[in-house]
Amino acid sequence: MTTKQQLISESPYKPVLAKITEYVRETHDSFTIKLDWKIHHQPGQFVFCSLPGIGEAPISICSHSDEYIELNIREVGNVTKKLGQLKVGDELLVRGPYGRAYPMRDFEGNNIIIIGGGCGVAPLKGSIEFIEQYRNKFRDVSLFFGFRTPDDTLFRKRMDVWKEKFNMHVSFDKVAEPSKACYDGSQGFVTQKVNELVGDNTNTVVFICGPPIMIEKTSEILLNKGFKEEQIFVSAERLMYCGMGKCGRCMIHGRYTCLDGAVFRYDELKDYKDD
Amino acid sequence: MSQQYVLKKENFNNFVEKVMADYDFIAPVKAKKNILRSKSLYQKISNPEDIFLDDHSYHTVKGFFNDPREKLFDFDGNKIINPVIELRQRVFFGLRKCDLNGIWHQDMVFLDNKHQCDPFYKARRDVSVLIGLHCNNGFEHCFCNSLDLRSDFHDLMFFDKNNDFIIEVGSDKGRKIIEIASDFLEQGDNLLTEEDRKIKNMGHELKTTNIKKFYHHEDWKTKGADKCLACGACNMLCPNCHCFTIEDDVDFSLKKGTRIRKPAPCQLKHFTRVAGDHIFRQDKTARFKHRIYHQLQYFQDRHDVQFCTGCGRCIAGCPARIDWIEIINNME
Ligand SMILES: Cc1cc2nc3c(=O)[nH]c(=O)nc-3n(C[C@H](O)[C@H](O)[C@H](O)COP(=O)(O)OP(=O)(O)OC[C@H]3O[C@@H](n4cnc5c(N)ncnc54)[C@H](O)[C@@H]3O)c2cc1C
Ligand code: FES
Numbered sequence: 351m352t353t354k355q356q357l358i359s360e361s362p363y364k365p366v367l368a369k370i371t372e373y374v375r376e377t378h379d380s381f382t383i384k385l386d387w388k389i390h391h392q393p394g395q396f397v398f399c400s401l402p403g404i405g406e407a408p409i410s411i412c413s414h415s416d417e418y419i420e421l422n423i424r425e426v427g428n429v430t431k432k433l434g435q436l437k438v439g440d441e442l443l444v445r446g447p448y449g450r451a452y453p454m455r456d457f458e459g460n461n462i463i464i465i466g467g468g469c470g471v472a473p474l475k476g477s478i479e480f481i482e483q484y485r486n487k488f489r490d491v492s493l494f495f496g497f498r499t500p501d502d503t504l505f506r507k508r509m510d511v512w513k514e515k516f517n518m519h520v521s522f523d524k525v526a527e528p529s530k531a532c533y534d535g536s537q538g539f540v541t542q543k544v545n546e547l548v549g550d551n552t553n554t555v556v557f558i559c560g561p562p563i564m565i566e567k568t569s570e571i572l573l574n575k576g577f578k579e580e581q582i583f584v585s586a587e588r589l590m591y592c593g594m595g596k597c598g599r600c601m602i603h604g605r606y607t608c609l610d611g612a613v614f615r616y617d618e619l620k621d622y623k624d625d
Numbered sequence: 626m627s628q629q630y631v632l633k634k635e636n637f638n639n640f641v642e643k644v645m646a647d648y649d650f651i652a653p654v655k656a657k658k659n660i661l662r663s664k665s666l667y668q669k670i671s672n673p674e675d676i677f678l679d680d681h682s683y684h685t686v687k688g689f690f691n692d693p694r695e696k697l698f699d700f701d702g703n704k705i706i707n708p709v710i711e712l713r714q715r716v717f718f719g720l721r722k723c724d725l726n727g728i729w730h731q732d733m734v735f736l737d738n739k740h741q742c743d744p745f746y747k748a749r750r751d752v753s754v755l756i757g758l759h760c761n762n763g764f765e766h767c768f769c770n771s772l773d774l775r776s777d778f779h780d781l782m783f784f785d786k787n788n789d790f791i792i793e794v795g796s797d798k799g800r801k802i803i804e805i806a807s808d809f810l811e812q813g814d815n816l817l818t819e820e821d822r823k824i825k826n827m828g829h830e831l832k833t834t835n836i837k838k839f840y841h842h843e844d845w846k847t848k849g850a851d852k853c854l855a856c857g858a859c860n861m862l863c864p865n866c867h868c869f870t871i872e873d874d875v876d877f878s879l880k881k882g883t884r885i886r887k888p889a890p891c892q893l894k895h896f897t898r899v900a901g902d903h904i905f906r907q908d909k910t911a912r913f914k915h916r917i918y919h920q921l922q923y924f925q926d927r928h929d930v931q932f933c934t935g936c937g938r939c940i941a942g943c944p945a946r947i948d949w950i951e952i953i954n955n956m957e
Contacts, residue, residue: 351647354712356748362741363697363871363884364705402700403875403882426900441703589899591871594741596734598868599889599896601915604923609740625911 362594365400365443371418373438376504380424380469381434382412387419387444393454393477394585394613397421397446398593405429408590410473410612411447414480419444422472422504448593449612452477452557452583454484460553461490465568467540467560471495471504473585473612474559478512485515489553492517496540496564499524503535519543541567551577557613559585569616579617586611586619629813630792632783636809637790641673641718643806648754649715651689652676667717678719678785681764685727685864685938686717690749691735695886697745697871702880710745716754716802719783722824723767723936725757726774727864733928734867754798757782763827766937768950770824771831773931784821791816829937832954834921839956840914848952850910852945857890859916859939865924865932866890866916891916917949 372384389397391411399421400406407429413420425434436442454477462481466474481488493516497503500522512518520535521543536543541564548571556572558565565584572582588600588607600607603622610618632640644650653665655677665680667689699706720728735746757779763770780799784791791813794800803810839845860866870889875882889896892912897905906912924932940948 351649351713354752355709356712357707357709358698358744358748359707361697361707361744363886364707367703402703402705402884403873403879405873406871430900443703443705587899588905589897591869595737596740596743596867596869597871597889598891598919599870601919601923604918604926625905625915 363445363592365398365406365445367441368419368444369441370436370438373436376422376506377502379426380422380504382420382422382472382505383433383436384413385419385421385442385444388417389419389447390416391419391447391476392451393480394451394473395447395449395476396473396593396612397444397448398590399423399429399433400443401429401432402443404432406591407433408448408593408608410476412472412475414476414483420475422469422475424469446593448608450610452613454480457555458487460488460555461492462488463492463494463548463554463556465494465540465544465556465558465560467496467564468498468502469504470558470560470564470585471497474557475505475508477557478508478516482515490517491515492548493519494540494544494547495520495535496543496560497522497535500535519547539567540564541571544568545571548572548575551575551581554581556582557584558582569620579620580615582616583613584616584619585613588612628794629816630794630803630810631813631816632790632792632806632810634788634790638673640806640809641676643809644716644802645671645673647714647805649713650718651686651715652718653678653680653682656683667719669715676719678758681721681767681936681938681941682719682724683938683942684862685724685936686720687727687731687864687867689715689717690728690731690746690753691867691869691886691888692745693887695745697884697886699883700873700881710748712748712752714752714754716756718756719758720755720779721758721760721936722774722776723769723934724864725755725778726934727936728755729775729778730865730924730930730932730934731867733930754780754802756780756799756802759784759822760824761785763824763829764937765828766941767827767935768829768831768937769935770827771829772834772933772935774934776822784817786817786821791821793817829940829950830954831935831950834925834931834933836918836921836953836956839953840918842956844952844956845914845917846910848955849947849949850908850913852947853892853909853913854945855892855894855909855912856944857892858942858944860890860892861888862938862942863920864934864936864938865920868896891919917953 368385368387374382396410409421412422425431590600591597593608595606595609603625654675665682735743779795782793920933
């Protein structure tokens, strides 16, 4: 009997190379890169980025195009810090896309409210770009963004464009004086703005992404205003290694964040937020 | 009705030798020293005399399908080098109903084409023939009679009946073994009674698998998690547990290395740790419950199949001797 050597050339764990074509330093601890990677994807999906020898990290796609991918990354650990040191022309390894997207088609004809806190604004940018591309399919679109300080504002150039197109409100937890980057937003939590300005829930869906406490508080406000759980879509973050329902790490009470999320309808997760 | 064959026990060694000419033969053997409460382990054998069928193996066979240090690929800088795995046709002999169902569950996870089939698992699975051995009697910790397991997931199934093994064929892979060893086999018909297909004297019983209503029960903590050492032995011994970590190993050049996949036990604290040192299941009770709810509820909700196979290895191998079946049986 013989031993057969089998070459595993097709493997879902095998990433491909992508080149950085643009690099924008957004804040002291985050940056946005554009990759020459052409994949079809939907708003809300994510990819894995890796640097051989360091590791992989799941990152949300923050653009919407079949021609390229943009990623906004916060430098918090090994992989993300090293990614931050790359420059235009450098290559990294990527695989994806993964995850369940926002069911955008189901929302046609609806008003859309998008609420983002801090780096949670990044994954929402993909859906905003989708809406920009299919603007006439949606009714009123409101954007609420909250950042810690004006210096933490992401996507400044896009914000200038969105300000003209949508009802946009930016709030800062605190405004340090004097700040050279002072963006025309108001002081306070994003939740206050939502509480103040969001009213009617008819034919409206809400996307929320941000730190867990912000998601919780915002959902609470909306539910109190009469929004139904099915109208609210939230993002969950969990440890992930595979993106395809195999490593089991991202499970929340039996649901795989990588397959069933990372975008969930509020009622799917509400009882198991910390599980 | 599947085909049946008779193998006289006196011909068993001849059967094994015949099969061994074409396949690696993996079967339970006597462990050198008693490992905790079991006396047998699965190993590749070279002598049929070594096969030991009188006990429930301590480990499952899952490590033969997913390498505990699976090399996903090598890299040299950004260049990826496809991995090569070594495969030999092999027969697993003596798999119990729980082991077979465990493999079926791993198939559901790793061969799931909808969410990417795992090529490593598939390659090893393709070269494997699964020969089951019916348990006439249960073992101290097992409770598969309390669960709804498949009885038809095997390539061949052996029933130990008096001086014979009665063999049922479950697949073409199994039929091939029958052809190879046909010198020692006789064809038969209706050789097994209902009684022969039962598993008697099972050590344990799980009163209910519907544990949804117990989610907030305090016994999970007081009778379970408070004693739990969070060692992950239950995960390692379970035929189903398949969770893993992916990490990069680099050599001294810091350029060349290997991306590796290895098992990750959900009972360990860092299982859910994300950047910023946030741990979702920080609390031991949450981790204890996670494993049991995955076994009895989550997989069922997703696939309509019970995950736990009732082998009882997690109880037999628990250093804190936590018997979670008893915990559930006493819940109200
Ligand atoms: C669906 C999803 C989308 C995300 N989108 C973004 C995004 O758009 N921008 C962004 O900056 N961050 C995003 N994150 C978080 C980002 O993945 C982590 O910050 C990153 O993995 C940290 O890796 P590290 O090596 O820098 O940190 P370390 O703490 O050094 O992590 C070591 C290893 O742990 C794992 N890990 C640590 N934290 C996480 C985590 N939160 N999620 C998954 N794996 C983790 C990684 O595998 C990493 O290799 C997202 C996470 C998820 C689950
Ligand atoms: S990331 Fe592996 S199962 Fe979700």
